[in-house]
Structures are given as C-alpha cells and as structure tokens.
Amino acid sequence: MSRRIAVPVEVYRGQITDLTRECLIAARLVARDEDEVVAYVFGEIPDHGNSALQLADRVVTLENGQVSQPVALAQAKLLCSKLDRKDTELVLVGSSSWGLDVGPLVAAFWGVPLVANCQGLERRQASLWATCRICAGKLLVDVEVGAQTAVVLLLPGSFLRKEVTPRATQPVMEKESVSSQEWDARVRFQRWIEPQREDVDITQAEILVAVGRGIERQENLEVAEELAEVLGGVVCGSRPVVDQGWLPPTRQVGKSGMIVKPKLYLAMGISGAPEHVEGMKDAELIVAINRDERAPIFHVAHYGIVADLFDVIPALKEALVARRQEA
Amino acid sequence: MNVLVVVRLVPDLVEPLVVTPQEDNLDWEETALVLNESDDHALEEALLLKEKYQARVTVVAFDFGEIDQVLYMAAAKGVDRIIKISWPHREPPNSLEIAETLAQLVPTLKVELVVMGCQSPTEFLGMAAPQLAAALDWSYVGVVRGLEASEHPEAWKAYKEYPGAVLAEMEVQLPAVVGILTASQPPRYVPVSRIRAAAQQTRFEMVEGPRELKEPSAAIRRVYLTPATAHATMLRGSEEEVARQLVEILLEKGILK
Ligand SMILES: Cc1cc2nc3c(=O)[nH]c(=O)nc-3n(C[C@H](O)[C@H](O)[C@H](O)COP(=O)(O)OP(=O)(O)OC[C@H]3O[C@@H](n4cnc5c(N)ncnc54)[C@H](O)[C@@H]3O)c2cc1C
Ligand SMILES: Nc1ncnc2c1ncn2[C@@H]1O[C@H](COP(=O)(O)O)[C@@H](O)[C@H]1O
Numbered sequence: 001m002s003r004r005i006a007v008p009v010e011v012y013r014g015q016i017t018d019l020t021r022e023c024l025i026a027a028r029l030v031a032r033d034e035d036e037v038v039a040y041v042f043g044e045i046p047d048h049g050n051s052a053l054q055l056a057d058r059v060v061t062l063e064n065g066q067v068s069q070p071v072a073l074a075q076a077k078l079l080c081s082k083l084d085r086k087d088t089e090l091v092l093v094g095s096s097s098w099g100l101d102v103g104p105l106v107a108a109f110w111g112v113p114l115v116a117n118c119q120g121l122e123r124r125q126a127s128l129w130a131t132c133r134i135c136a137g138k139l140l141v142d143v144e145v146g147a148q149t150a151v152v153l154l155l156p157g158s159f160l161r162k163e164v165t166p167r168a169t170q171p172v173m174e175k176e177s178v179s180s181q182e183w184d185a186r187v188r189f190q191r192w193i194e195p196q197r198e199d200v201d202i203t204q205a206e207i208l209v210a211v212g213r214g215i216e217r218q219e220n221l222e223v224a225e226e227l228a229e230v231l232g233g234v235v236c237g238s239r240p241v242v243d244q245g246w247l248p249p250t251r252q253v254g255k256s257g258m259i260v261k262p263k264l265y266l267a268m269g270i271s272g273a274p275e276h277v278e279g280m281k282d283a284e285l286i287v288a289i290n291r292d293e294r295a296p297i298f299h300v301a302h303y304g305i306v307a308d309l310f311d312v313i314p315a316l317k318e319a320l321v322a323r324r325q326e327a
Numbered sequence: 328m329n330v331l332v333v334v335r336l337v338p339d340l341v342e343p344l345v346v347t348p349q350e351d352n353l354d355w356e357e358t359a360l361v362l363n364e365s366d367d368h369a370l371e372e373a374l375l376l377k378e379k380y381q382a383r384v385t386v387v388a389f390d391f392g393e394i395d396q397v398l399y400m401a402a403a404k405g406v407d408r409i410i411k412i413s414w415p416h417r418e419p420p421n422s423l424e425i426a427e428t429l430a431q432l433v434p435t436l437k438v439e440l441v442v443m444g445c446q447s448p449t450e451f452l453g454m455a456a457p458q459l460a461a462a463l464d465w466s467y468v469g470v471v472r473g474l475e476a477s478e479h480p481e482a483w484k485a486y487k488e489y490p491g492a493v494l495a496e497m498e499v500q501l502p503a504v505v506g507i508l509t510a511s512q513p514p515r516y517v518p519v520s521r522i523r524a525a526a527q528q529t530r531f532e533m534v535e536g537p538r539e540l541k542e543p544s545a546a547i548r549r550v551y552l553t554p555a556t557a558h559a560t561m562l563r564g565s566e567e568e569v570a571r572q573l574v575e576i577l578l579e580k581g582i583l584k
Contacts, residue, residue: 104453115452117450189495206582285580298559305562
C-alpha cells in the first residue's frame with residue numbers, strides 16, 4: 001500500500017532551513033518505491049528554496065495571508081486538517097525551535113506516537129526503526145515504531161551528508177487555500193527581536209575558546225580570556241554560561257546561539273550536548289578538555305584531554321608564551 | 328492570575344548512567360535524580376510572575392524519589408500551594424503519563440497558565456508540555472525565554488528562542504501551557520537553612536495518580552550507552568606534557584604562527 005511521508009517545511013529568515021532538507025533526505029531514504037514524499041510549505045516558496053524541495057514527490061503550498069507566520073500551534077492544526085492521518089505513515093519534522101512545537105502538537109492532535117530526539121531512522125522489513133539520542137547525548141534508545149502513523153522529530157546533523165539518488169522528474173506542485181477559520185489565532189506572532197550587536201562576531205573568529213558550566217563562576221572567565229588573548233582568539237560559551245549572564249547571548253554557540261566554523265574550537269568544561277554540538281561540529285579542529293572521560297564532547301573532538309580545566313589552562317598558557325619567546 | 332508549575336526529577340547527568348543488564352531501561356535504582364533544569368527555570372519564571380503581577384503559584388509534582396526536597400525548596404522560594412501526585416511505580420512517569428495525568432488534574436485547579444520545562448533529558452516517546460496543551464486544548468508555545476504581561480488582559484507575551492540569539496515575541500491567549508527553556512533571570516538561590524525551615528512548615532496536598540500504566544506508544548527495543556563510534560585522540564600525561572603536545576599540534580596544523 002502506498003503511504004505518505006509528510007515533511008512540514010520550515011522557513012526561517014526567508015530560507016528553507018538545512019534541517020528541513022535533512023528531513024527530506026531522511027524521508028527519501030525510508031520511502032519505498034510506492035510511497036510518496038510530500039513537502040508542506042506554509043505560504044510562498046522562498047527564492048532558492050527549490051533545491052531542497054526537489055527531493056519531494058509533491059510540494060503543497062498552503063496559502064492565505066497569515067500561514068507563513070511562525071506559529072506552530074496554528075500550523076500544526078492546519079497540517080492535521082489538511083492531511084489524511086490514515087494515508088500518512090510518517091510526519092518528519094526537524095528538532096528546531098519551531099519543530100519542537102509543531103511535531104508534538106501534530107502527534108497529540110492525532111493521538112499518534114511521537115518519537116523525539118531521533119538521530120537515525122531506517123526501515124527493517126515492514127517497520128520503521130528509530131534511534132533516539134537522549135540524556136544530553138549519553139544514552140541511545142532503539143525504538144520500533146510499530147504504529148500506523150507516527151511523528152518523528154529529527155536531530156540536526158543526522159542525515160545532511162547522506163547520499164540520495166536525485167529524482168528523475170520534477171515534483172508535482174500544488175496549492176491549497178486556507179480559510180481564516182482554519183487558522184488558530186490563539187497564539188499570534190508579533191515581531192522578531194534581534195540580539196544587541198556586540199563588538200565581536202564569534203562566527204568570524206578563527207580561534208574560539210569556549211567555556212561551559214565547568215567554568216563554575218563568573219570570576220573564572222578571566223582565565224579563559226587570558227588564554228584567548230595568548231592564542232589570538234575570542235571567548236564564547238555554552239548555554240548555561242550565557243543563561244547566568246556571564247557572556248552576552250551573541251557569544252552562545254549552539255541551537256539557540258551561533259553556528260561557528262573556526263579553525264580551532266577549544267571546548268573547556270562543556271559536556272557536548274547535541275544542542276551545543278549543532279553549533280560547532282564543523283570547526284576544523286576541535287580540542288576538548290573535560291574531567292569526565294565519558295563526556296560526549298569527546299565523540300566530536302579531534303583531540304581530547306581528560307583533566308581539570310583549571311590545571312590545563314595555566315600550563316597551556318605557559319607553553320604558548322614559552323613557544324613565542326623561542327620563536 | 329493562577330499559575331501552575333510542573334516540576335520533574337530526571338537523571339543527574341553528572342553521574343554515570345547505568346543501564347539494566349537486559350538493556351531495556353535505565354537502572355532507576357542506580358540512577359541519581361535531580362530537578363529538571365528547565366523546570367527549575369519554569370519555577371523561577373512563575374515566581375517572577377508572582378512578584379511582578381501578583382500571580383498565585385501552585386507547584387505540582389509526582390511523588391517519586393526525593394521530590395520532597397525539591398518541593399521544600401519551592402516552598403522556601405515562596406510558592407503558594409504544593410500538590411503531590413501519588414506515583415507508586417518503579418520508574419518516574421514518562422512524558423505521556425505526565426501529560427495525561429495532568430490533563431485530568433488541571434481542570435480541577437482553577438489555573439489559567441501552566442509553565443513547565445519545554446523538554447527533559449529522558450524524553451524520546453512524547454514531550455510532556457505540548458502534549459498537555461493539546462490534551463487540554465489550550466494554547467501552546469515552547470522553547471520560551473521569559474514571559475510578560477501584554478496589553479490584552481487575556482493574553483501574555485512569550486519570548487521564543489530562535490537560532491542566532493534571536494527571539495520571537497508571541498502573544499499567547501489564556502488558558503495556555505508554556506514550555507519554558509530559560510527564565511528571564513537565573514533561578515534564585517535559597518540558603519539551606521530556609522529550605523530546612525520550609526520542611527518544618529510545609530504541607531503537601533495529595534492527589535491520586537494512575538495505578539495502572541499503559542504500554543509505551545512504540546516498542547523500546549534497546550537502551551544503551553552511546554558507543555564511541557568516533558573518538559578524539561587523547562593527549563595524556565601531566566598538565567605540562569599535554570600542553571606541550573597541544574602546542575605542537577597547533578603549530579603543525581598552522582593554527583599558531
Ligand atoms: C531547545 C534547546 C536549545 C538549546 N540551545 C543551546 C545552545 O544554543 N547552546 C548550548 O550550549 N546549549 C543549548 N541547549 C542546552 C543543552 O542541551 C545543554 O544543556 C548545554 O549545552 C549544556 O552546557 P554545558 O556543556 O556547558 O554544561 P553541562 O552539560 O553541565 O557540562 C559541563 C561539563 O563540564 C565538565 N566539567 C566540570 N568541571 C570541570 C573542570 N573543572 N574541568 C574540566 N571539565 C569540567 C563536566 O564533566 C561536564 O561534562 C539547548 C537546549 C534546548 C532544549
Ligand atoms: N540554586 C539553588 N536554589 C535553591 N536551592 C538550591 C540551589 N542549589 C542547591 N540547592 C539546594 O540546597 C541544598 C544543598 O545543596 P548544595 O549546596 O549543592 O550542597 C540541596 O537540597 C539543593 O537542592
């Protein structure tokens with residue numbers, strides 16, 4: 001029986017997100033020949049949006065003035081009313097801020113299973129299997145998604161580099177109009193609030209000294225600053241450091257923060273939760289210092305040191321200064 | 328305004344995680360539990376609403392593990408009412424159990440706003456906050472940093488986090504469930520002496536939770552520690568030795584000039 005794999009398309013700042021593209025890749029990889037991959041776009045398709053959408057068999061744009069506003073509640077309701085649940089095997093949503101609201105709401109409105117934190121998805125005989133990454137990346141769970149319909153929230157980075165054979169034909173393009181009654185107006189988007197710009201832009205820095213909760217207190221940031229200075233780099237941090245107000249939000253690396261690709265990322269006292277790794281995994285060289293040898297950051301780092309960061313930093317500073325004097 | 332805060336205990340990720348020999352679950356007897364971080368932020372946000380807008384704050388939790396300590400801490404921080412849901416089971420409630428149980432309880436409490444962490448580290452089948460909102464048919468916004476009053480008395484402003492440190496200002500009509508990721512300010516600290524004092528004075532209201540549990544919504548086939556598929560090359564030795572090795576690597580890669 002042919003079934004539908006539905007991918008709600010996230011448009012952020014006028015662009016279809018990379019994570020949406022990943023969902024479409026994952027959809028293609030688990031679709032059988034008879035299945036149909038359908039992308040749902042809320043409002044107009046952005047320019048340059050087509051390459052990701054080429055992965056779909058069908059692209060449905062839902063149209064009226066409001067639908068492009070990022071309101072997960074209304075958009076989830078809309079999806080549930082426009083899709084036939086029984087024909088849908090899977091709704092694949094990216095685990096972004098938007099997707100984390102849309103996915104669970106669709107699952108709950110339909111009363112179908114939600115599989116969250118999914119990093120792998122494959123078909124084994126008749127059923128879909130998902131691998132979920134939980135407990136800040138320390139634990140994996142294999143789940144057999146046995147139900148008729150399920151919603152899967154996909155972690156970023158899981159499928160981006162997977163190969164898919166390009167489709168021979170162009171996707172079928174369709175438009176569906178949405179009446180104002182179909183739009184749940186209980187949550188309304190008001191405006192975007194940009195962060196206050198700062199002197200440094202960490203996305204442009206070649207060397208980043210990143211500190212996490214392991215830095216313990218605000219005064220200790222000074223040692224990180226000193227190391228950054230010797231290295232010619234900039235200090236950034238994980239979410240807890242920014243939440244405490246020790247660094248401004250524009251210095252946060254990760255899902256809610258910045259995506260950085262420096263030449264060197266020195267991660268100190270950072271556990272390596274998926275939401276942090278999302279922002280730094282493409283750095284050219286990643287060096288991690290952590291007391292816990294099982295910290296997931298060591299799975300993404302190129303070099304690792306199991307030690308107390310307060311012991312390593314002074315030694316490193318000294319070695320750098322000594323080297324400079326030699327040169 | 329009446330606000331309900333939901334707090335949950337979750338594995339302490341600083342401690343090593345232990346899986347059962349059958350690899351079908353965490354070994355909950357060996358698992359140290361702590362307050363879910365984003366629930367702690369939700370509690371803080373509720374306390375700020377109390378201070379700024381005279382909201383009345385009720386805290387609810389499932390009676391599992393050392394939840395009383397968390398509830399005494401909430402009492403010491405100044406919440407108005409504390410409800411404990413009985414939970415005579417061997418593992419803490421999962422997201423769906425939380426959502427379903429609260430969907431029964433919330434309509435009896437005369438609250439207009441539920442705040443709770445938008446996620447917890449063990450969630451993989453279900454997410455409690457949005458699923459509670461859907462079960463109640465209330466408004467929902469998650470991944471929120473901070474709430475504020477809006478011009479409309481029946482609505483609140485919620486600031487939703489987006490990539491690049493951008494926030495979306497959303498107006499949320501009550502009744503609503505809001506999934507908090509971060510409070511407007513870091514959770515306050517209360518001295519242990521105040522928590523001890525609260526433990527003497529605080530009374531919990533008890534309500535009955537479900538006695539029978541349903542099967543999970545999908546089949547859990549294996550639970551295991553993340554294998555090190557890719558692993559860093561480890562630098563070993565004294566601090567001085569690892570520092571020297573690292574400087575060599577940075578020179579070799581052309582990062583240091
Ligand atoms: C929707 C959403 C968005 C998020 N966005 C982001 C984001 O943008 N950026 C982000 O970073 N997180 C984000 N998070 C949070 C993320 O899940 C983690 O909670 C966070 O990254 C943890 O930060 P951490 O590694 O600094 O702290 P922890 O996980 O507490 O790790 C601290 C580490 O420091 C080590 N340590 C402690 N002391 C020392 C010492 N003296 N020497 C050496 N090592 C030490 C410990 O062993 C531990 O591994 C988000 C979460 C959600 C749900
Ligand atoms: N920020 C905090 N606010 C309130 N209570 C806390 C906080 N941090 C720790 N506690 C509690 O204070 C007690 C002592 O904690 P500790 O200082 O870690 O030994 C424990 O019961 C903790 O739950």
